[in-house]
Amino acid sequence: MSNASPPFDKIALLGIGLIGSSLARAAKKHGLAGHLAIYTRSPATLAKAKELNLGDSYSDDPAEAVQDADLVVLCVPMGAYESVAKAMAPGLKPGSIVSDVGSTKQSVFGDVMAHLPAGIHLVPAHPVAGTAESGPEAGYAKLFEDHWCILTPAPGTDRAAIDKVQDMWSRCGMMVEEMDAAHHDHVLAITSHLPQLISYTIVGTVTDLQDDLKKEVTKFAAGGLRDFTRIAASDPVMWRDVCLKNKDAVLDVLGRFTEDLTALQRSIRRGEGEALHEAFTRTREIRRGVIEAKQDFIDVKTEDNGKP
Amino acid sequence: MSNASPPFDKIALLGIGLIGSSLARAAKKHGLAGHLAIYTRSPATLAKAKELNLGDSYSDDPAEAVQDADLVVLCVPMGAYESVAKAMAPGLKPGSIVSDVGSTKQSVFGDVMAHLPAGIHLVPAHPVAGTAESGPEAGYAKLFEDHWCILTPAPGTDRAAIDKVQDMWSRCGMMVEEMDAAHHDHVLAITSHLPQLISYTIVGTVTDLQDDLKKEVTKFAAGGLRDFTRIAASDPVMWRDVCLKNKDAVLDVLGRFTEDLTALQRSIRRGEGEALHEAFTRTREIRRGVIEAKQDFIDVKTEDNGKP
Numbered sequence: 001m002s003n004a005s006p007p008f009d010k011i012a013l014l015g016i017g018l019i020g021s022s023l024a025r026a027a028k029k030h031g032l033a034g035h036l037a038i039y040t041r042s043p044a045t046l047a048k049a050k051e052l053n054l055g056d057s058y059s060d061d062p063a064e065a066v067q068d069a070d071l072v073v074l075c076v077p078m079g080a081y082e083s084v085a086k087a088m089a090p091g092l093k094p095g096s097i098v099s100d101v102g103s104t105k106q107s108v109f110g111d112v113m114a115h116l117p118a119g120i121h122l123v124p125a126h127p128v129a130g131t132a133e134s135g136p137e138a139g140y141a142k143l144f145e146d147h148w149c150i151l152t153p154a155p156g157t158d159r160a161a162i163d164k165v166q167d168m169w170s171r172c173g174m175m176v177e178e179m180d181a182a183h184h185d186h187v188l189a190i191t192s193h194l195p196q197l198i199s200y201t202i203v204g205t206v207t208d209l210q211d212d213l214k215k216e217v218t219k220f221a222a223g224g225l226r227d228f229t230r231i232a233a234s235d236p237v238m239w240r241d242v243c244l245k246n247k248d249a250v251l252d253v254l255g256r257f258t259e260d261l262t263a264l265q266r267s268i269r270r271g272e273g274e275a276l277h278e279a280f281t282r283t284r285e286i287r288r289g290v291i292e293a294k295q296d297f298i299d300v301k302t303e304d305n306g307k308p
Numbered sequence: 309m310s311n312a313s314p315p316f317d318k319i320a321l322l323g324i325g326l327i328g329s330s331l332a333r334a335a336k337k338h339g340l341a342g343h344l345a346i347y348t349r350s351p352a353t354l355a356k357a358k359e360l361n362l363g364d365s366y367s368d369d370p371a372e373a374v375q376d377a378d379l380v381v382l383c384v385p386m387g388a389y390e391s392v393a394k395a396m397a398p399g400l401k402p403g404s405i406v407s408d409v410g411s412t413k414q415s416v417f418g419d420v421m422a423h424l425p426a427g428i429h430l431v432p433a434h435p436v437a438g439t440a441e442s443g444p445e446a447g448y449a450k451l452f453e454d455h456w457c458i459l460t461p462a463p464g465t466d467r468a469a470i471d472k473v474q475d476m477w478s479r480c481g482m483m484v485e486e487m488d489a490a491h492h493d494h495v496l497a498i499t500s501h502l503p504q505l506i507s508y509t510i511v512g513t514v515t516d517l518q519d520d521l522k523k524e525v526t527k528f529a530a531g532g533l534r535d536f537t538r539i540a541a542s543d544p545v546m547w548r549d550v551c552l553k554n555k556d557a558v559l560d561v562l563g564r565f566t567e568d569l570t571a572l573q574r575s576i577r578r579g580e581g582e583a584l585h586e587a588f589t590r591t592r593e594i595r596r597g598v599i600e601a602k603q604d605f606i607d608v609k610t611e612d613n614g615k616p
Contacts, residue, residue, distance in 0.1 A: 079581075128528060148528055190514060190525050195532025198506055201569045203591040205561070206498060208568075217498050218597040220436060220456055224503025226598060227535045233595040236588035243576045243584050253513070254573050258566070260516075261509045265562050268551045273387075276551050280544035283511040287541040289526040290534060 005034075007167060012037040012069035014062055014084055016049045018130060018235075019101045020075030021139030024054040026172040029141045039065035040076075049136050063091030071164070074100035074112070078241035081111040089115050097121045097161045103188065103238065105152040105181040107245035113154075121161035124181065126150045126188070127174060132233040145173030152181035189249035193242055194257060197250070199231035200239070315475060318343040320377035322370055322392055324357045326438060326543070327409045328383030329447030332362040334480040337449045347373035348384075357444050371399030379472070382408035382420070386549035389419040397423050405429045405469045411496065411546065413460040413489040415553035421462075429469035434458045434492065435482060436500070440541040453481030460489035497557035501550055502565060505558070507539035508547070 011033040013020050020038075027033050038055035039062050040046050050058050059065040066072045066088045076084050081100070092098070098120055100108055108124040116122060129147040131138065149169040153162050166176045179187075206217055206225070221229065243250060267275045319341040321328050328346075335341050346363035347370050348354050358366050367373040374380045374396045384392050389410070400406070406428055408416055416432040424430060437455040439446065457477040461470050474484045487495075514525055514533070529537065551558060575583045 150528075187521070187524050187528055190517070190521075191528045191533045194513075195510060195536055197572060198510060198569075199532060200588050200591055201572055202503060202506060202565060203594050204587060205502075205565045205568050207590055207594055208564075209498070213495070213498075214594075214597075216495050218594065220458075220495055220499045221598045224507060224539050225499045227539065228503055229591075229595040229598045231532050231535065232588075232591040234588075236585050239588050240581055240584040244579055244581055247576055247579070251573060251576055254569070254576070256516075257510060257513045258569065258573070260513050261506075261562070261566065261569075264505060264509055265559060265566070268555055268559055268562075271552055271555070273548055273552055276548040277544050279512060280508050280540075280542075280547050282515055283508055283537075283540040286511050286515055286522075286526065287537040289522075290529045290537045 004031075006031050007164065007171070008033045008070045010035040010037065010069045010071075012039065012066045012072045013055070013075055014039045014065060014072065014088065015075035015077070015080075016040045016045060016054060016136045017075065017077075018134050018138045018143075019127065020073075021049065021052070021054055021136040022129075022141065022143040023073065023075065023101070023127075023139075023172070024049075025139055025141040026144060028054075030171045032168055032171060033071075037065045037067075037069060041080075045136060052136060054136065062088035066091045066093070066096075068093055070096055071168070072096065072098045074098070074102070077237045078102045078104065078107065078111070078245050079237070081108065082115070085112040085115040089117060092117060092120055094119050095121075097123055097164060099123045099125050099165050101125060101127055102245075103192065103242050104246035105150075105184045108152075109154065109181070111245075121158045122154070123157060123162050123165040124152045125165055125169065126152070126184065127169060127172075128188075128192070129174075130234075132230055132235075134235045134238075142173070144169070147174055149174040149176045150184050151176060151178045152184050153178070154181075185246050185249045186252075189246060189253045193246060193250050194253045196231060196234065196239060197243070197254065198257070199228040202228050203232035312339075314339050314342050315472065315479070316341045316378045318345060318377045318379075320345040320347065320374045320380045321363070322347045322373060322380065322382050322396065323384035323388075324348045324353060324362060324444045325383065325385075326442050326446045326451075327435065328381075329357070329360070329362055329444040330437075330449065330451040331381065331383065331409070331435075331447075331480070332357075333447055333449040334452060336362075338479045340476055340479060341379075345373045345375075345377060349388075353444060360444060362444065370396035374399045374401070374404075376401055378404055379476070380404065380406045382406070382410070385545045386410045386412065386415065386419070386553050387545070389416065390423070393420040393423040397425060400425060400428055402427050403429075405431055405472060407431045407433050407473050409433060409435055410553075411500065411550050412554040413458075413492045416460075417462065417489070429466045430462070431465060431470050431473040432460045432489065433473055433477065434460070434496070435477060435480075436496075437482075438542075440538055440543075442543045442546075450481070452477070455482055457482040457484045458492050459484060459486045460492050461486070462489075493554050493557045494560075497554060497561045501554060501558050502561045504539060504542065504547060505551070505562065506565070507536040510536050511540035 036055040037057045039059050105124050113122050127149045129144050169176050344363040345365045347367050413432050421430050435457040437452050477484050
């Protein structure tokens with residue numbers, strides 16, 4: 001922690017799961033707030049956050065937690081945004097900033113903005129980082145380092161408010177970029193939501209096997225299946241909400257994927273060796289792009305070895 | 309290497325790609341053969357194998373390479389099994405063992421057994437190990453360690469021949485199991501072929517995006533997409549052959565997967581939150597099974613850090 005005064009006098013974190021508790025730890029580590037207030041609905045989780053010493057004050061009332069806060073960050077499941085936004089609204093300090101950490105961004109305007117008093121600056125954000133773990137114990141300050149954070153403020157949003165949110169995530173070690181919310185939802189539907197839903201489905205298909213076969217499949221899962229089971233162990237509430245909140249983009253990419261898979265099945269049924277070889281060769285181009293963008297090594301480190 | 313005499317006087321490896329060259333290195337390391345003969349069709353690859361000092365003799369003639377060998381291991385792409393089997397047959401030593409390393413096993417009987425002289429013992433094998441790399445430079449002796457090797461000999465196969473192949477893979481560090489060939493093809497269609505084909509398809513879907521979107525998708529691939537791009541960088545010839553050789557089992561599991569994916573799309577379109585939550589929760593059971601079977605940690609080590 002440096003001797004300079006913190007960039008925020010008070011930050012309120014609403015929700016203290018994997019992302020919320022990681023942000024709490026990062027905020028302490030980097031001295032981001034003079035005071036860190038934590039809200040969560042569940043008494044057990046609130047007690048756990050207190051036990052872990054994640055903040056400076058704890059409350060089960062959103063309006064109380066956000067009192068005098070310069071920055072409020074919604075870290076609850078996206079399905080709870082609307083009710084929490086309504087509940088916190090009376091406590092918000094005039095001119096303060098409201099942000100979030102959700103995986104879909106267009107929905108934030110409908111779920112949150114509509115309930116905010118005039119003069120509050122909404123700066124939706126998506127720190128693209130996570131593990132398959134959940135809960136306040138699962139968080140760690142380095143979770144965000146070297147990952148992207150995407151901000152999706154509406155046109156005309158106060159520049160100073162955007163800059164303050166950007167500065168916070170930069171101090172947490174993230175590379176920050178601004179993007180239109182609809183574009184974010186489309187890009188992430190491809191890079192994140194599609195792989196996740198495919199992983200759930202493939203592991204679901206295995207789950208439906210007869211018990212004796214399932215046992216053997218688990219035993220020999222060393223091949224490709226292992227990666228999918230890790231992805232498919234992610235938080236079900238979060239992914240339910242992604243499906244409901246980003247429905248159109250998700251259905252669009254699932255539709256494209258299904259078309260491509262149908263074409264592959266047809267080639268296999270017809271024994272079209274050349275078409276199969278061509279299909280399996282062209283995908284290497286994307287791999288090279290990912291390696292050049294250094295997304296590969298960054299993530300291997302974070303997911304497998306980066307956790308303290 | 310121990311002072312005991314090697315278990316085989318001469319081993320012939322036909323094909324010297326990732327698996328063949330890894331077996332050559334493991335054979336040297338563990339002293340498995342008095343003489344190691346290497347065949348490959350391509351003059352450039354044969355020269356590379358010689359330069360890497362992978363064997364004791366080198367030939368571009370299968371019948372010459374297998375001369376006097378106690379054990380012949382087919383390591384060529386499965387699409388070449390039939391022509392190589394025909395070409396090597398006149399050189400085989402009476403009573404010798406022929407094995408292989410291919411990913412599908414029923415097809416070996418049709419492609420190889422039909423062309424072997426009487427008195428040769430066929431013991432098909434599948435060492436379930438690999439990386440996304442290919443070629444003789446990509447191999448390493450530790451590739452096989454702590455992975456499964458599945459043997460699928462026909463009923464009535466000479467027990468001593470089976471035991472010798474089992475012993476070889478055990479000395480390479482593998483856990484060896486015997487299985488009916490059809491059952492192998494069914495289990496591996498689920499654990500290996502399905503995840504592979506899904507990965508190719510999802511990366512193919514991304515490859516078809518417009519260039520500007522593709523660039524951004526690659527940039528933000530840190531989420532689930534990264535794992536898929538690694539899997540989809542695997543050898544296209546090998547996977548073409550898997551599709552052609554294990555067509556029925558592959559189409560069966562792709563059919564089940566497609567049904568499940570269609571049901572998921574329907575739940576998303578209808579906004580069925582409870583059904584989505586249930587689908588995303590039950591997959592955790594399989595993850596626990598994989599972790600209990602220790603398949604997780606074994607593979608993370610081998611793929612990410614195990615290569616010397």
